[in-house]
Amino acid sequence: MQTFEITEEITVSVFKCKMCGGTVEFEPGATVGVCDSCGTKQTLPRLDDDRRANLYDRANHFRRNNDFDKAMGIYEQILNADNADAEAYWSLVLCRYGIEYVEDPATRKRVPTVNRAQYTSIFADEDYKSALQYADSYQKEIYEQEAKAIDDIQKGILEISSKEKPFDVFICYKETDAQGRRTQDSVLANDLYHQLTQEGFKVFFSRITLEDKLGTAYEPYIFAALNSAKVMVVLGTKPEYFNAVWVKNEWSRYLSIVKQSGGKKMLIPAYRDMDPYDLPEEFSHLQAQDMSKLGFMQDLIRGIKKIVGTSNAKAVVKESVAVNTTNNSTAPLLRRAYLFLEDGNWQEADEYCERVLDLDPECAEAYVGKLMAELKVRKRDKLADCREPFESLNNYQKAIRFGDKRLIEEIEGYVRHIYERNENERLTALYDEATDIMNRASTQSAFKDAAATFRLASGFKDADELAVICDDKAALAFKEELYNSALNRMKGKTVDGYEQAIGYFKQLSGWKDSEAQIAICENEIAEIEANAKAEQEESRRRAEENRIKAEKKRKKIISISIPIVAVCVVFCIVLIVVIIPLQKLNQYIDLLNTHKSPEAAALWGEIKDSNIVQGNLHRKAKEMIDEERYDTAYLLLTEAGDEEAIEANKYDRALKFIGSGNYYNAYNLLKDLNYTDSKSKADEISGPYLQEAIKKAEEGESVFFGSYEQDNNPDNGKEKIEWIVLKKEDNSALLISKNILECLSYNTKDSTDTTWENSFLRYWLNDDFYNEVFSTNQQKMISLSDVPGQRNPKSGKSGGNDTKDHVFLLSIPEVRKYLDKYYGKSQANVCELTESAATSVTQAHYKNDDDYTWLWWTRTPGRDLSRAAFIRRTGEIDYDGAAVTHNYEGVRPAMWIDISDAEG
Structure with a gap:
């Protein structure tokens, strides 16, 4: 699809390489270009309108994916609109001969392969002749070179195939x-x-x-x-x-x-x-x-x-097949085994099947019974309901080996059913996820992410068609974003803004009213420059008038000012040293009381070195405390450098806030204070504080809750944990730690195959971590949440049973839904280690000294149950996952907080 890049001087069009899908940059009007990915020089179509560009992009996409028939249909549409398009004729030739460009391992260049050989030479192909007829000299040279290579390949194919024996x-x-x-x-x-x-x-x-x-x-x-x-x-x-x-x-x-x-x-x-x-x-x-x-x-x-x-046809002697049946001595034992299976008595069932096999080692029914006991299935037809296929199990393979045709077809059918069901669930999950992204998308990156997700479900329902639609919408969204960016530059009404807007609109030539907007910008620039010139001239005129007036006034003042100079000198000393500083100190306090911080800061810069001001700070601070202006008093005491008075001031203000029910401000004053009983009072109101803090916070902002060692210095106590508010709904909020707090194994080495339900991390988060980090009052705020066992969207591996947890890890779907809000921008998932967590990573030589970003676990399984999916340092999701016994992936706890009825 044709897209555009913004440059300072020239417009550069971008076309997707027809060989590798990379980028080919070229100036408008060019008929050949070079791919920046594979380095191939290639011919280009005439992309003089968006519809043609979209058609070429779709057709080339299908052809690169070897869907030659679909591609040919679109190239025909292009020729219906313009029967002199040389590139469309050449593209039909590529489809007819099934040309796929692959990388030569020796030269690293893209070379053609023929997937649809013909008896007809490419040089006799009518579309090839038409391509040469309408091509310019540059295109014609490349067409002839490629045709020669294709013809040589086809000759080799025909030579080999002529020696093959015929098939019926x-x-x-x-x-x-x-x-x-x-x-x-x-x-x-x-x-x-x-x-x-x-x-x-x-x-x-x-x-x-x-x-x-x-x-x-x-x-x-x-x-x-x-x-x-x-x-x-x-x-x-x-x-x-x-x-x-x-x-x-x-x-x-x-x-x-x-x-x-x-x-x-x-x-x-x-x-x-x-x-x-x-x-x-x-x-x-x-x-x-x-x-x-x-x-x-x-x-x-x-x-x-x-x-x-x-x-x-030849007469063939049919081979007789021995049908596996049970004999009279084993039938009662086998019946007992299946009765045990119905009762869920797996051990007895397996033992009776073994007794059958002692009498008849090739009894397929006994192996099926052992298989059912192994999988804990009561009825044979319920084998189809198993979560995972079981054809690798030894009992299954023995049943297939010794079973008759009916039995083999039956149990093979169960396995096929499981594969088909799981595959359908996987594709459905991907399709639904892509549909959800598409329905909520409004930006170019969101539509691109939807297209990529649809392509993961290629061939399922209309996923391929929707992927192309999303590509089209992404291109449209890009133009809308560029157009709106240009309009926003115009709002500043500056020359720079208008010039940037003109650059953007030029990239959108023919889109909406871009040409009209360019004219508006140029007129506004001309008007601004004219006004600036007029103002400059007027400023010069006024300056000259003022100079003349000032000169006259100066001469008059000199004549009468000399007698009173001596008196003024004495008065000025008193004025400058005492009166003015005290007046400015009062002005400074008034500015603080009216919350005019910038003006107050500027004034303080003028008076802060005055001895008379410094000597009056304590007196003025006491006046402010008497008037219950604690914020102003705190600032005055800070300027005076009286730490003890500052602590007392914070404590008194906190008590006042508690008395008025303002737990949010009270907690923020007490949390870092070490004064009398400030720590215990902070803990008492931590529940109401968190409720109010979350209510005030927007999604994506932070709150502090609970304490954990993070700076790798136990002597100074634990540090407050910073949490990001991911979602607020009804009277609940979903939080996740901003930083990685620990690096631990997802599961212990004693048992590698696991789901979240039985993992070590689930036990650690809901026992050790929960009890160490949160006080009793804080634990009242943490909900016991329903945590779904969601499957891996790509591998289809089941996430296991649903659980109920206070603290948990996010799943992959939850990362996509809550954390990575702007789809396609994985930067939202990048996370740093705390100093304490970084020590274990440093020892394992996995961390760069200057980079504290790190990978972190999700609760979703990877490609199998011995692995768990995680988020890479770059923020991208690793669906295959890492071994659950790895002990250097990070832990980011998450939890739902009840903010309805917090109590102190």
Whole structure:
């Protein structure tokens, strides 16, 4: 998308690199540029309006992500509006040949790879010819160089593919999900592959066919298989799997081949566990097959034979399968085991299953029973409700090894269900989070964050489309922000402000009334400069008149002033030394009483060195105390340097505030005072103080509450803890410590796999920390809060059971919701260590001497339960997390405070 940078002299346009997505800067009108990321010299489109820029950005985004068909549709839209756009024709060529630019490890340069080989040479392509026709000399040179490289690659692909043996059937499917795990589709494709090969067909199944091609480009072999296969079976269990980029790349290419085959080739869609109406629209004219229906495999094989021809099919001897059953001696034991499972007697159930296995070591039902006991499941169908997949467990693997087909399908189905449920929950959480960000977004950074979050859920619902919409809104928001910034510069009505505004408006040429605003700014500058010149001339005239008058007056005064000089000298001495200083001292006190601090400070600078003023400070302070003007008295005593009197003054003022119910001001006076019983009185009113302090504080401001050793000097006692008010709602407020107070393990080494419910940090915060930091009166203010066990938004790992805690750590969703208010600005999460907390980090050599920012725990699990997510020093969220036994991550306690009925 075209964006703009503000410079002092020239306008520089910015375009996203079509090879790596980096930034290409160029002056308007240029047709070639160089990417500042990959260094590639490349051609540029004509971006003479926002709509064209948006279309190019979307199309190039899809093409860089290998979604060539979507990209081609948008390039066609561009050509419909301007059929002389050379770059659009060239972009169609890149899509037709599936060009992906990858980094050469040796040269670090971006080189093309061909993902959609054609029998037709690129030099004969009509769109390539059109690109050359409408290109200027600079573009034409680059097009010809790239076409030569692509043609050389394609020749190599055709040479390799010509040596490949033909295939009868091509199986098209999605191999792995977003987490890199094998999909259910892969398992179904594997079954179909073995069934078809047993029938004698030569089948292209990438998982097996390409396993000896690791380290080489797959395109020659895929191209050969696509062109030789007489049937393609596209199978899937989810709409997004059918539309996954590389899956769609294969079946869309094969559909083109089918259209040119004259009925000799066929594509067969096969689906399961989904509505057939959710199949790609391109399949609407095809007869789709439901894989869950009885007889599906026989119908499919029969159909393939009609197309391929029975001569290819070979007689295959079917291998008999031994069905696992229980015998008479083990059946009662197995029944007892399952009754124990129903009662939740896990140990007895496991023991009886072991007794069955002593008699029959290959009894699959016994291994299923042991699996249920291990997972604490009462009914077999409840295995599908387990939180995490269990295919890695030994009992599961034994059940699969010795089970019959029915049992295998059953328990494999439970695992598939768990994977699908968890993946759907993960994608739903990301989609909902992105939707929430988008709905609340109003700034460029917020919309960009929403787009990034939608892309984490790519392929789910309309996440990809919404990501593009958010990109568009981010660009629009940037222009709005730039426009408003320009208007704000104009409000100052200064030459500098108007000149800055002109610079901003020039970046928005054609946006709203930018040109009109530029004219207004230029007129205002001219008027200001004219007025300044006129005022300067008038000032010179008045100065000359005043000089002439003053000269006349001076001569007159000299003639009459000499006789009275002697008397005036004596009077002036008394006036300067005594009368004026005392008058100014009274003026100073009046300014203090009327809270005119700047004027008072200026006046004090004039009189502070006067002996007569210093000698009267105590007397004036006593007068102010008699008048109950404690603030003024305190300032006078401070200037006099009487520390004892200052302490007494603070204490008396605090007692007066307590008497009037002003606990907020009283606590602020007492908290740092060491006078008679000031400490105990401060503790007595700390509850009402905090209530009032939070009510006064805005979200993002700080309050002080509780004490903890922070300066690494135990001799001077504990320091007050500073808390940030994150959220105020109803009669409650959410606080988090401003600094990292300790560096501790999330959990002990005795048990690494854990959730917040069973963690060491939860115990420490709600026992040791809670009782050490807060007095009994302060603990009354801290709510026992419901703390949800929220899952990791990226890994999908469950956060465990909900808990009730006084003190807790924020979860990742809470960091995003409460702390990182301005989405995309991770600086809000940056946190520093206290001196005490820094000592353990320093010893571990993890802290730079000049940088006290540090990483801190959340309560959310990481990629697995042996890790916990944390916030990096930069403020970014580390979703994978660190090992829970690490003892150098920081702790930032959080808590909800009840501010409804605080008592002293």
